[in-house]
Amino acid sequence: xxxxxxxxxxxxxxxxxxxxxxxxxxxxxxxxxxxxxxxxxxxxxxxxxxxxxxxxxxxxxxxxxxxxxxxxxxxxxxxxxxxxxxxxxxxxxxxxxxxxxxxxxxxxxxxxxxxxxxxxxxxxxxxxxxxxxxxxxxxxxxxxxxxxxxxxxxxxxxxxxxxxxxxxxxxxxxxxxxxxxxxxxxxxxxxxxxxxxxxxxxxxxxxxxxxxxxxxxxxxxxxxxxxxxxxxxxxxxxxxxxxxxxxxxxxxxxxxxxxxxxxxxxxxxxx
Amino acid sequence: xxxxxxxxxxxxxxxxxxxxxxxxxxxxxxxxxxxxxxxxxxxxxxxxxxxxxxxxxxxxxxxxxxxxxxxxxxxxxxxxxxxxxxxxxxxxxxxxxxxxxxxxxxxxxxxxxxxxxxxxxxxxxxxxxxxxxxxxxxxxxxxxxxxxxxxxxxxxxxxxxxxxxxxxxxxxxxxxxxxxxxxxxxxxxxxxxxxxxxxxxxxxxxxxxxxxxxxxxxxxxxxxxxxxxxxxxxxxxxxxxxxxxxxxxxxxxxxxxxxxxxxxxxxxxxxxxxxxxxxxxxxxxxxxxxxxxxxxxxxxxxxxxxxxxxxxxxxxxxxxxxxxxxxxxxxxxxxxxxxxxxxxxxxxxx
Numbered sequence: 167x168x169x170x171x172x173x174x175x176x177x178x179x180x181x182x183x184x185x186x187x188x189x190x191x192x193x194x195x196x197x198x199x200x201x202x203x204x205x206x207x208x209x210x211x212x213x214x215x216x217x218x219x220x221x222x223x224x225x226x227x228x229x230x231x232x233x234x235x236x237x238x239x240x241x242x243x244x245x246x247x248x249x250x251x252x253x254x255x256x257x258x259x260x261x262x263x264x265x266x267x268x269x270x271x272x273x274x275x276x277x278x279x280x281x282x283x284x285x286x287x288x289x290x291x292x293x294x295x296x297x298x299x300x301x302x303x304x305x306x307x308x309x310x311x312x313x314x315x316x317x318x319x320x321x322x323x324x325x326x327x328x329x330x331x332x333x334x335x336x337x338x339x340x341x342x343x344x345x346x347x348x349x350x351x352x353x354x355x356x357x358x359x360x361x362x363x364x365x366x367x368x369x370x371x372x373x374x375x376x377x378x379x380x381x382x383x384x385x386x387x388x389x390x391x392x393x394x395x396x397x398x399x400x401x402x403x404x405x406x407x408x409x410x411x412x413x414x415x416x417x418x419x420x421x422x423x424x425x426x427x428x429x430x431x432x433x434x435x436x437x
Numbered sequence: 438x439x440x441x442x443x444x445x446x447x448x449x450x451x452x453x454x455x456x457x458x459x460x461x462x463x464x465x466x467x468x469x470x471x472x473x474x475x476x477x478x479x480x481x482x483x484x485x486x487x488x489x490x491x492x493x494x495x496x497x498x499x500x501x502x503x504x505x506x507x508x509x510x511x512x513x514x515x516x517x518x519x520x521x522x523x524x525x526x527x528x529x530x531x532x533x534x535x536x537x538x539x540x541x542x543x544x545x546x547x548x549x550x551x552x553x554x555x556x557x558x559x560x561x562x563x564x565x566x567x568x569x570x571x572x573x574x575x576x577x578x579x580x581x582x583x584x585x586x587x588x589x590x591x592x593x594x595x596x597x598x599x600x601x602x603x604x605x606x607x608x609x610x611x612x613x614x615x616x617x618x619x620x621x622x623x624x625x626x627x628x629x630x631x632x633x634x635x636x637x638x639x640x641x642x643x644x645x646x647x648x649x650x651x652x653x654x655x656x657x658x659x660x661x662x663x664x665x666x667x668x669x670x671x672x673x674x675x676x677x678x679x680x681x682x683x684x685x686x687x688x689x690x691x692x693x694x695x696x697x698x699x700x701x702x703x704x705x706x707x708x709x710x711x712x713x714x715x716x717x718x719x720x721x722x723x724x725x726x727x728x729x730x731x732x733x734x735x736x737x738x739x740x741x742x743x744x745x746x747x748x749x750x751x752x753x754x755x756x757x758x759x760x761x762x763x764x765x766x767x768x769x770x771x772x773x774x775x776x777x778x779x780x781x782x783x784x785x786x787x
Contacts, residue, residue: 168551172508172693172704173515213511214697218720240720256511256701261548373723400719402693405548408709409690410717412735413725415743420546434664 171405174211174256175200180231181251185317189282190247191223191235196257201229203264204293205286205396205424209404210234210246211256218242219261219401221286221423226293232257235285235317261404262423265368265394267293271300274360278379279308280351280371284317286396287370291325298330305359306333309351309375313337313344351375352382362387370396373437380427390428397422397436442628443613443620446599453619454483454526457612461522461561464500466493478526488565488593488600491574491583492529492756496686500525501556502539506706508552508693513700518555528564531576531756533588535686536562538744538752542689552706561608564589565600566631567638573757575646575770579655581755583638594631601627649770651777655751658773659742661780671772672730674765675712681736681759681767682710687752690716711736737772 181193194210202208204226209217218240224233238247249255275294279287287306294304306325310316316335326333336347336354347354351371360367367383369376376395383393399411399418406420414433416422430436445453457463458480466473467485473493478486500523510516525532536557543553564585567574576583585592590609593600601623604610613620651658662668682688692709695702709716712732717725726732744752753769760768 168549168554170509170515170517170551171548172552172706174509174511174704176512176701211511211695211702214695214702216695217693237721243720254512254701398719398723399725400717403550403691405550406546407543407550407689408692409711409739410692410709412717412739412743414738415746 172258172403174209174217174258177255177257179249179251179253179255182249185235185319186315188238189235189315189317191233191317192246192249192255193224193231193233194255194257195231199229200232200257200260202226202232202260204267204290205265206260206262207286207401207404207419207423208232208234208257208259208261209401210236210242211258212242212245212249213254213256215245216242217256217258217402218246219404219419221289221396223285223288224292226289227296235282235288237282259404261401261419263421265290265293265424267297270294270366271297272302272364274302274365275304276360276365276367276383277304277306278351278355278367278369278371278383279306280375280379281310281315282317283371283375283396284308287368288318288321290368295325295328295331298328301330302364303330303332303360304328306331307351307354307359308333308335309354309371310335310337312339313341350378352378355379355382355386357386362389362392366392366394368394373398377437384427390431391426393427394424395427395430396424397430399423441604442623443602443604444596444599444623444627445593445602445620449619450600451483453612453616454478454486455480456616456619457524457526457561461524461559463524463526464497465526466490486526488527488595489568491567491570492531492758493527494758494761495684496535496756496758497525497528497532498535498539498686501536501560502543502553502689502691502708503556503706504708506552507703508706509704510698511701511704518552520556520559522559522561524561524563526563526565527593528562528585528589529567529756530564530582530584530586531574531754532686533562533564533585534576534581534754535756537588538687538748538750538754539689541748561612562589563591563593565593566595566635568595568634570638570642570645571757571761572645573760573768574642574755575649575757576755577639577642578646578649578651578770578773579751579753579755582635583642584635595634596627596630601631646770649774651773653777653780655741655773656745658776658780659738662776663738663742665776665779667775667779668734669730671775672733674767675729675733676764677712677714677729677732678764679710679712680762680764682712683708684758684762686756686758687740687754711739
């Protein structure tokens with residue numbers, strides 16, 4: 167029989183890491199092999215309850231266990247947050263198109279994230295770290311609501327030690343211990359951070375953040391074809407049949423979820 | 438397919454349906470309160486089949502894209518599709534055209550909908566020319582015809598006391614070959630009569646839709662109006678009932694709904710409607726189309742703009758069922774005319 171694209175693969179929760187008050191990372195081991203590339207997403211099933219789409223946050227090279235960093239937002243994620251190691255979820259996918267990483271060779275990479283949007287960018291960073299020899303440099307700019315809302319607190323200093331890699335984090339509201347920048351992520355996107363004539367910008371975050379980051383990047387003279395945006399829509403089937411995730415004539419699940427601004431700039435209010 | 442056509446008398450038509458019933462379930466139009474509706478035919482109801490008139494109230498869609506269909510049982514042994522065989526008898530030009538749209542969506546790409554595929558493989562399509570048309574029929578405005586052009590196994594064109602039969606596929610050929618006594622050679626002049634009959638219906642369609650003449654292509658009208666706030670005005674009569682979604686033979690949207698079982702869960706594929714407020718909503722509350730006018734516009738863009746880009750055709754077949762079903766009396770054709778009038782104000786073709 168042909169593969170049933172609606173069937174979730176059984177997968178065991180191996181570990182749950184609390185990142186912030188409303189974000190947890192789930193380490194999930196599928197019972198059948200799955201592989202994915204950075205930028206692709208999967209549907210995580212909470213049995214009997216339903217599915218939600220997430221982009222894995224772990225290294226695509228090590229897919230024996232896949233990590234998903236999940237913010238508590240709707241009914242599925244609230245239930246997921248109550249689940250413990252040893253319990254089972256389902257996985258479907260991967261779906262969508264990966265980042266065209268080989269096209270980034272020889273370029274500056276400008277990675278801009280907001281909130282839980284850092285999750286998919288973490289998988290991308292792992293993929294980029296494997297290709298560091300072929301890249302000019304990686305500049306990461308990340309915005310968070312407060313210092314307590316930053317995920318991967320232990321890992322970020324390690325990433326910053328990588329060659330050719332710089333990381334700058336800003337928070338909307340600081341606290342007494344915060345030494346970094348205070349302000350929206352757009353305030354730390356500076357002319358000269360990267361050579362816009364030979365760079366790509368990769369953005370993931372809440373819709374309103376993406377809208378203003380995109381505007382700032384265009385002001386910095388990024389070409390629309392060099393801005394890669396992760397679009398958040400209501401993906402259900404994942405295979406381009408149910409049409410819930412339509413974005414103009416595109417289907418986010420099949421044609422995305424990552425689009426260049428060039429692709430979607432004519433769609434009114436795509437956010 | 439060879440162009441050879443056959444004649445099937447009314448008496449032999451009944452015999453043919455009996456033969457078809459031995460191998461498949463037959464769905465065909467029957468008259469009900471002055472309109473044709475679809476019904477599953479049994480041996481004792483063959484005489485109720487009514488191939489005159491025009492399309493039925495509802496479409497054949499629900500037999501291949503079911504209102505609710507289980508698509509997975511996890512994590513135990515998964516289910517596999519076991520659909521019954523169906524004959525769609527008396528499908529009209531709009532019906533066959535709509536099945537092409539469903540195929541374009543569900544069978545497209547490397548990741549198919551295997552449940553639809555299984556249902557679809559078990560369908561034999563015997564289409565019938567429209568002998569008339571309804572007040573809301575507008576197939577010719579969306580490049581359609583009141584008779585099947587393709588997607589049929591056999592096509593029946595009405596003749597005195599029978600039908601002129603065209604073969605459209607190997608499966609259709611097989612039906613003719615297996616029943617040599619029922620199909621006889623077409624008589625001279627029948628082909629001409631078919632053309633004349635078809636033209637009569639085309640003329641009638643032109644008459645019905647004379648008030649909705651457009652100068653621009655529908656895709657251009659819609660592309661040019663993509664940023665037009667006039668959609669707010671056009672939406673004033675919409676009550677968000679989604680009847681247009683559910684009666685539409687080409688609306689393909691669905692949602693996956695899970696239910697708890699002892700092994701894990703079962704997953705159903707259920708019809709959904711893009712006019713419903715929660716359709717594009719994501720967890721956390723953001724909604725890509727939170728306003729009703731945005732959703733109504735999206736429905737039109739989907740049929741005449743987006744799907745045109747994706748499939749190279751309009752995914753509206755002009756059956757007019759949405760007009761018949763609309764609680765707010767919204768007539769798609771009037772919207773086209775209104776939109777075309779708006780074009781000069783918003784001229785900006787991307």
